[in-house]
Amino acid sequence: MNNSSSQFPTGFYWGTATAAHQIEGGLTNDWSKWEKSPARIAALEARGFNPTDYQSGQAVNSWNHLEADIACLEQLNCNAYRFSIEWARIEPKEGMFDEAAIKHYHQFIKKLQEKGIEPFITLWHFTNPLWIQKKGGWSNKKVVSDFARYTKKVVSAFPEVKFWLTFNEPQIYAGKSYIEGNWPPQKKNIFLYFKVFRNLIKAHRAAYKVIKEHNPETQVGVVVNNIDFDAAPGIINNILAGTIHWWWNLYFLNQIKNYQDIIGVNFYFHNRVNYGFSKNENKKVSDMGWELYPASIKPILLHLKRYQKPIYITENGLADSKDQYRAWYIKEVLRYALEAIHEGADLRGYFHWSLLDNFEWAEGFTKNFGLFTVDRTTWERSPRPSAEVYAQIVKHNHL
Ligand code: BGC
Secondary structure, rough: OOOOOHHHOOOOOOEEEHHHHHHHHOOOOOHHHHOOOOOHHHHHHEEEEOHHHOOOOOOOOOOOOOOHHHEEEEEEEOOOEEEOOOHHHHHHOOOOHHHHHHHHHHHHHHHHHOOEEEEEEEEEEEEEHHHHHOOHHHHHOOHHHHHHHHHHHHHHOOOOOOEEEEEEEEHHHHHHHOOOHHHHHHHOOOOHHHHHHHHHHHHHHHHHHHHHHHHOOEEEEEEEOOOOOOOOOHHHHHHHHHHHHHHHHHHHHHHOOOOOOEEEEOOOOOOEOOOOOOOOOOOOOOOOOOOOHHHHHHHHHHHHHHOOEEEEEEOOOOOOOOOOHHHHHHHHHHHHHHHHHHHOEEEEEEEOOOOOOOOOHHHHHHHOOEEEEHHHHHHHHHHHOOHHHHHHHHHHOOO
């Protein structure tokens, strides 16, 4: 297909996304501590799993393979890369910054820019320094000013960065850690959940101000994980879907609407609401068991039009170790995204999750989201067939 309807806007950003804890290796933070805790190990062993598959350890050693990762991005013809920097590396002790780590990130940023790859930096992607955890993590309101101080340090260290993303998926983090209790700090408590959510909103606003004061030209936003709550006919279904849509998809964005220049949206889920949630048909599912339902990206993007800000799909992808659906899925999601653009959604970029197979949080190394596989003994990166399909779309800026 090569006609104007399959053409993406000029200057569209094409990239992939990763997160520090999932790729860098060698980190000490609340997650690495949890991965090695006796309770976590016992829980995994009880299910017959090998605990080392669930410990980030050297991850895919991106900290020492920056050039190799950049080569992968070049192979994909990308003009952008979304990655996160690790707070625990930059500020390993309260108020004490590691200048060598900052320099390392800075060199990476400069190398990306030399290759014409625009960095989109996430300041926080689920992990916390141990000293933050000690204070009670995000349930302690003091963490808001800690985060602002860290932000200030980072934005002054990397003046050439234009795109800043404060938090990755506050909804998912608060839910997984404080409602489901599956992620550290594993505190199932609805009051803490609301406290954490509120503090994340406050910290976003504070960080936004810090970044804009430092450089008004920057583009700052949060990354939300929005879901298509797709109501089956009937008033009850409409009320259910509308209410959850308001809370899950819009609440955080409404709270920060005067503190954002761009919106980052991660797309993974369709949720059919039919007198209950997740009544999905599941005709195709990923290795995570998540329904592959590309059409959902369209309503998700159209709902964001109300904010009148440029939108970036900061993540979209699937666990698919056999690479059987990835190329199809990318093309279908992009086809529906184009339809949304034609209906007025100001979509400016797409970042595939993920560049590399990596550490998939509570699933450890057992799930493969990468366009590239990684040999975790030699650290060699190899493209899956779908990588070439994506590279061609990126190269031509059309489907
Ligand atoms: C997160 C990633 C994660 C991906 C796949 C997103 O919610 O931002 O860190 O690996 O989903 O589960």
